Amino acid sequence: MNLKTVLGNCEDNSLSGIKWHALKQSIVKSLLSMGDATIAELSTDLQSSVPTVTKALNELLASGLVIDSGKISNSGGRRPSLYSIAPESAYFLGVEANRSSMSIGIQNVKNEFVSIDLNSSFILENSYESLLEFCKRINDFIDDSQVDRSLIIGACINLSGRINSKEGFSYNYFFDENRPLVEIISELIHLPVFLENDTRAMAFGEYSQGVVEGEQNIVFLNYSWGVGTGIVTNGKLYYGKSGYSGELGHWPTFDNNKLCHCGKSGCLETEASGWALVEQFKKALSEGKKSHISIDPHQSPMQMYHKIISGALIQEDNLCIDLITKQCENIGRILAGLINLINPELLVIGGDFSQLGDFVLLPIQSSLKKYSLGLVNRDVVLKKSILGRRAGVIGACYIIKNRVLFPEDA
Ligand SMILES: [Zn+2]
Missing domain, CATH: 3.30.420.40 (ATPase, nucleotide binding domain)
Known part of the structure; x- marks a missing residue:
């Protein structure tokens, strides 16, 4: 069981199976949103009994998707355990290309980089050859990172110019009038892809992990x-x-x-x-x-x-x-x-x-x-x-994480 399977559709079609799967999904989403939580906090957040939450949590712990991250620090009494999602249970890929370089990074669930390469020389051109080279660089980076590709939940690609993120078209670079660019890149790197304007991703990087307080x-x-x-x-x-x-x-x-x-x-x-x-x-x-x-x-x-x-x-x-x-x-x-x-x-x-x-x-x-x-x-x-040249890649990782895990808020 990994993050993808828990957040995916339920394989057990019985009513009780669907309900059980939905509860585990809710626990996972709560932990992703809160960072870490006690059983009592989860029970309150999900409005479910402590025994029920404990049982579902034990299954998630046994699968390795959830980990015990230590005791809560409070004064006196028996201190309850804190639970969180295992950092290496899923990854998010952020990529940025500008006119003369490209940057790629992979973050884990805790938004920590497990691999990053900033400002490699790359000539961005509005051509299919340039797009193929761009995707080859991404594939090589993933292969070199030692991260299991099946655990990468999605990629956010930042490009300059007019980007229609909703429909997945880029109008200044890698333009194809017949197919959304997200479809083409997705086929070439074998991952779900979201397209973003480079400046907007930098803004979200600063908002999420930068100078914004x-x-x-x-x-x-x-x-x-x-x-x-x-x-x-x-x-x-x-x-x-x-x-x-x-x-x-x-x-x-x-x-x-x-x-x-x-x-x-x-x-x-x-x-x-x-x-x-x-x-x-x-x-x-x-x-x-x-x-x-x-x-x-x-x-x-x-x-x-x-x-x-x-x-x-x-x-x-x-x-x-x-x-x-x-x-x-x-x-x-x-x-x-x-x-x-x-x-x-x-x-x-x-x-x-x-x-x-x-x-x-x-x-x-x-x-x-x-x-x-x-x-x-x-x-x-x-x-x-304060993020300088890392702002775009950080923003991209946060954007794809939010889009996939919290689509209702994106
Ligand atoms: Zn102008």
Whole structure:
């Protein structure tokens, strides 16, 4: 008996068999939700007698799915045992791909990583060959992890761009107009698959295991090559009708006649993003501005982008910092509009640029204060992401766990 079989359909079709299976399912779900519990707590939670819960729990203990995790610490008297789900009874796979790398991790039931690989070099392209390579990497990772694939309950895949999570389509990468991408990937990696927008998964990672300390209304900014937000309201991710919410980078901001890669012009990203920074840096050099950072014309824009960020971070290069400060003022102005609109309690700055710390946080904070309503601004606390590059994979593992185990809440 493993988590999958207990959460699956009952094999005994008799009424008593179905009832017994349902009770064991309820015990397992309660333990997953509470972390650990005593028999008395389970009995109260499930409104079932102590002897009945004890009997069902003994079967789960005998199968190894539930473990005795020690005595409860209280004062005096006989201390009752605490029970929890065996950490290795099921696993959740989180995968993230961006333009130049991919990250994969496997978490157990306790949301502890048993295997993780961050930022392996990978070129994400909108082609079937790239998709095949992507899935091969995932399969190789699972094989190398020593985790029994049959115990992996599902995978959440994070991709950039427009993702319709409900229908399982990705519109910017691995696009197939005839079949949902989740179906194709599921066939290739032999697991149930959920598709998620990369920024939304990062937001949920910070919410679940990162900088968030109980706040329920959060805006997470992913300031990287592109710019996007993930929004959590009342403890749940906000998707909008089809899952396209949060596209802050395409907020119509400037009358600058600059084309954005989305097809529109004047989007926030045309002046404030990783790809805009590369253009701005090259232009500044061509106008005679001085910098410690040199650009090799043979380098890809992505390589230049990382070089400019590290120029600001490690060498504190004035030109790099000035350009980024200007970008942050623009981002802060648009974020001011966003917080006026939704009144969050926490704004988390994440993504590649967040490693610059105060060089990014201070100009954003200043611009937020300048442009947002005073009362709304006083409500919001600005913090830097603490998960950094792990945020997306952590978020993915939590998202697939919640989707499979608590679909009613997802
Ligand atoms: Zn755009």
